[in-house]
Amino acid sequence: MITGSKLDGIALIVGSGSGIGREVSFSLAEAGTKVIVFADRNEDTAKATSEESKKYASNKDYQTAVFKMDVQDAQSVQDMVDFVVKQYGRLDYAINAAGVDNGKNAPIAETDIDNFDRIMNINTRGNLVCVRAQIAAMRKQEPKTWTSRNGTRDIGRGVIINLASANSFVGLPGKGSYTISKHGFMGITKMAALDHAAEGIRVNAVCPTWVRTPLLDIELQKNPEVQGMISAIVPIKRAAECEEVSDTIAFLCSPAASYINGASLLIDAAVTTTVRLF
Numbered sequence: 711m712i713t714g715s716k717l718d719g720i721a722l723i724v725g726s727g728s729g730i731g732r733e734v735s736f737s738l739a740e741a742g743t744k745v746i747v748f749a750d751r752n753e754d755t756a757k758a759t760s761e762e763s764k765k766y767a768s769n770k771d772y773q774t775a776v777f778k779m780d781v782q783d784a785q786s787v788q789d790m791v792d793f794v795v796k797q798y799g800r801l802d803y804a805i806n807a808a809g810v811d812n813g814k815n816a817p818i819a820e821t822d823i824d825n826f827d828r829i830m831n832i833n834t835r836g837n838l839v840c841v842r843a844q845i846a847a848m849r850k851q852e853p854k855t856w857t858s859r860n861g862t863r864d865i866g867r868g869v870i871i872n873l874a875s876a877n878s879f880v881g882l883p884g885k886g887s888y889t890i891s892k893h894g895f896m897g898i899t900k901m902a903a904l905d906h907a908a909e910g911i912r913v914n915a916v917c918p919t920w921v922r923t924p925l926l927d928i929e930l931q932k933n934p935e936v937q938g939m940i941s942a943i944v945p946i947k948r949a950a951e952c953e954e955v956s957d958t959i960a961f962l963c964s965p966a967a968s969y970i971n972g973a974s975l976l977i978d979a980a981v982t983t984t985v986r987l988f
C-alpha cells in the first residue's frame with residue numbers, strides 16, 4: 711500500500727446500510743479510518759453494517775455510531791452532521807451513497823412526474839442538502855497536513871465523495887428520471903468543488919455502471935435479460951464488484967488524492983467510450 715493512501719480521520723457514510731455504501735465502510739475501515747458514522751433511513755441495516763465493519767478495521771481506536779435520517783428531510787440531515795461534529799470534533803470524509811433507481815422505466819414522453827419528483831428529491835435535492843450541510847461543517851474546521859518523503863503539504867479541511875453514475879454522462883433507454891437526477895448530482899459535485907476549493911474542501915464523484923449489489927442480484931434473478939445486457943454492453947462482460955468502487959472511494963479520500971477535485975471518475979470498464987452498433 712502507498713503510505714499516502716492511508717486514512718485516519720472521522721467519516722460519515724450516508725446510505726451506509728446496503729450495497730455500495732455498506733462496502734465503502736469496509737474499505738474505509740481497512741484503510742485506517744478512526745470513526746465511521748453510519749447514516750441511513752434504514753436503521754437496522756445501518757446497525758448491522760456498523761457491527762460487521764469492525765471485522766475489517768485496522769485502526770486500534772476504531773469506533774462506530776448509527777444515525778437514522780432521510781435525505782429528503784433537511785432537518786434530519788443537519789442533525790446528522792451536527793451529531794458527527796459534536797460527538798467527534800470534526801468531519802474528514804463524507805460519502806453520499808443514498809440513492810434510488812428509476813422505478814418503472816418509460817420514455818420521456820411517458821414520464822411519470824410523481825416518480826420523477828421522488829427520484830429528484832432523493833438523488834439530487836437530497837444529496838445537495840447533504841453536501842451543503844457537510845461543507846458548512848468542514849469549512850469551520852482546521853486544515854490538516856500530510857508529511858511524505860517530499861516534505862509536508864496542506865491536504866485541506868475535508869473530502870466529500872458522491873455516488874453519481876455512468877448515467878451522469880450518458881443515458882439508457884427508458885431511464886430518463888434516473889439519468890436526469892444523476893446529471894444533476896454531477897453538477898452539484900462540480901459546483902461544490904469549484905465554490906469551496908479555496909477553503910480546502912475537495913468534492914469528487916464516482917460514476918459506476920452496473921455494480922454487483924444485492925439489488926442487482928435480485929434484478930438478475932427476476933430478469934435474466936439484464937445479464938445479457940451487461941455481457942453485450944460491458945467490454946469486460948461483467949458488473950463491477952462493490953469493492954472495485956469502494957476501494958476507489960477510499961483512495962479519493964486519502965492524502966494521495968489531495969490534488970483531485972471536481973472530478974467525476976467513471977468506473978465503467980470503458981462502457982462509455984464507444985457507440986455500440988451490435
Ligand SMILES: NC(=O)c1ccc[n+]([C@@H]2O[C@H](COP(=O)([O-])OP(=O)(O)OC[C@H]3O[C@@H](n4cnc5c(N)ncnc54)[C@H](O)[C@@H]3O)[C@@H](O)[C@H]2O)c1
Pocket residue numbers: 724725726727728729730731749750751752755779780781782807808809810811832836873874875876917918919920921922923924925926
Ligand atoms: N448498484 C449499481 O449498479 C449502481 C450503479 C451506479 C450508481 N449507483 C448509485 O450508487 C448509490 C448506491 O446504490 P446501491 O446499489 O448501493 O443501492 P442500495 O439500495 O443497495 O443502497 C442505498 C442505501 O441508501 C439508503 N437510502 C435510500 N434512500 C434514502 C433516503 N431517502 N435517505 C437515507 N438513506 C436512503 C437505503 O436505505 C440503502 O441503505 C446510488 O446513488 C446509486 O444510484 C449504483
